[in-house]
Amino acid sequence: MKTLLHCQKHLFSLDPGQHYLNGAYMSPMLKSVEEAGLSGLLRKRQPQRISAADFFEDAERLRALFARLINARSADEVALIPSASYGMAVVAKNLPARAGQKIIMADAQFPSNVYPWMKLAGERGLDLEFVAMPVGKEHRGKIWNERILHAIDDRTVLVALGHVHWANGTRFDLEQIAAKTHRHGGLIVADGTQSVGALPLDVQAFGLDALICAGYKWLMGPYSSGYAWLGPTFIEGQPLEENWINRRNSEDFAQLVNYQPDYQPGARRFDVGERSNFIAVPMCIAALEQILAWGTDNIQAYCHTLIAPYLPKWAALGYHTEHPDWRAAHLFGIELPPRVKPADVQQNLKAAGISVSVRGDFVRISPHVYNDAADLEALTEALSF
Numbered sequence: 001m002k003t004l005l006h007c008q009k010h011l012f013s014l015d016p017g018q019h020y021l022n023g024a025y026m027s028p029m030l031k032s033v034e035e036a037g038l039s040g041l042l043r044k045r046q047p048q049r050i051s052a053a054d055f056f057e058d059a060e061r062l063r064a065l066f067a068r069l070i071n072a073r074s075a076d077e078v079a080l081i082p083s084a085s086y087g088m089a090v091v092a093k094n095l096p097a098r099a100g101q102k103i104i105m106a107d108a109q110f111p112s113n114v115y116p117w118m119k120l121a122g123e124r125g126l127d128l129e130f131v132a133m134p135v136g137k138e139h140r141g142k143i144w145n146e147r148i149l150h151a152i153d154d155r156t157v158l159v160a161l162g163h164v165h166w167a168n169g170t171r172f173d174l175e176q177i178a179a180k181t182h183r184h185g186g187l188i189v190a191d192g193t194q195s196v197g198a199l200p201l202d203v204q205a206f207g208l209d210a211l212i213c214a215g216y217k218w219l220m221g222p223y224s225s226g227y228a229w230l231g232p233t234f235i236e237g238q239p240l241e242e243n244w245i246n247r248r249n250s251e252d253f254a255q256l257v258n259y260q261p262d263y264q265p266g267a268r269r270f271d272v273g274e275r276s277n278f279i280a281v282p283m284c285i286a287a288l289e290q291i292l293a294w295g296t297d298n299i300q301a302y303c304h305t306l307i308a309p310y311l312p313k314w315a316a317l318g319y320h321t322e323h324p325d326w327r328a329a330h331l332f333g334i335e336l337p338p339r340v341k342p343a344d345v346q347q348n349l350k351a352a353g354i355s356v357s358v359r360g361d362f363v364r365i366s367p368h369v370y371n372d373a374a375d376l377e378a379l380t381e382a383l384s385f
């Protein structure tokens, strides 16, 4: 249900002298996440308080929260992983690919969703196709999506794509792309690192085969947290490592050397070793509980409303922003006019205490519910040349 959120800055400990518009770099810490981390840290003062059940219960709670966020059929489909690259490696290890097939990616996407495919292509004789961003600004996002759809054919074994482009926020229509990929017998893995948590994504409605997310950006967890959702093609695959807790009956600590050939059910076999991290897992739980309480559609709506008055101002200053149909509101690039030099923008931003990312000729702006009009005013002032 849509509700209009008010600014949630009071739930964070941001420096009042700074304008943090860089959630795409990493999220600031919710106070509730910080408290969960501190009590997790202090727990090890009294290790006898950590019981065998504690190795499982919080991990299961976290799996269930993430499953709810992405509308997975059940928590069984979720694995707890340390990074996006780990999740992509799981998919690469289990991809049924043969020589002559191809993997499609968008141009200049994040390396954690490129290197695994480069390696696999070398090992199995696959081709890689990077779909270029259109040079012209008019309808750029729409044309880029059309180009990706056009690239999908009977040779396509995998489309590996973000939901939004990490550097400029272009939104990829995963639902249409998944549908065409499946018509040609291929699979699709989405990198949700720059969207899940701030932009609604429904793995069932979108028809994905796998979804991989690092957890320290829009999922507001600590660094080295992440999630993998594995659909039917991958869920019975081979894990990257053989760790004890992922084997059947690992709950019974007295029987651990009664070695088990079977894994725990579902995607648990892909959990990273020591995934019961007693500091990080409670932090991730607190983060996902808050995100679910806000609602990702409400987060997106908040960002949309926050930036709306400034889009015409940036346009009047000569900056180009993608049409809202083809970009997110929580992460988008504004392209510098030729008269404005990136180094000058960077100097202004630094002087005004504004945190955004400058990537080539784009300023990447990534707001969240902790931002308010004062942050956008300061940004607009710094962009005024």
Ligand SMILES: Cc1ncc(COP(=O)(O)O)c(C=O)c1O
Pocket (backbone or CB within 6 Å): 024, 082, 083, 084, 085, 086, 110, 112, 113, 162, 166, 191, 193, 194, 214
């Ligand atoms: C789209 C995207 N994927 C993944 C990552 C992080 O990857 P990893 O968890 O492998 O460090 C980032 C970091 O900026 C990103 O922007």
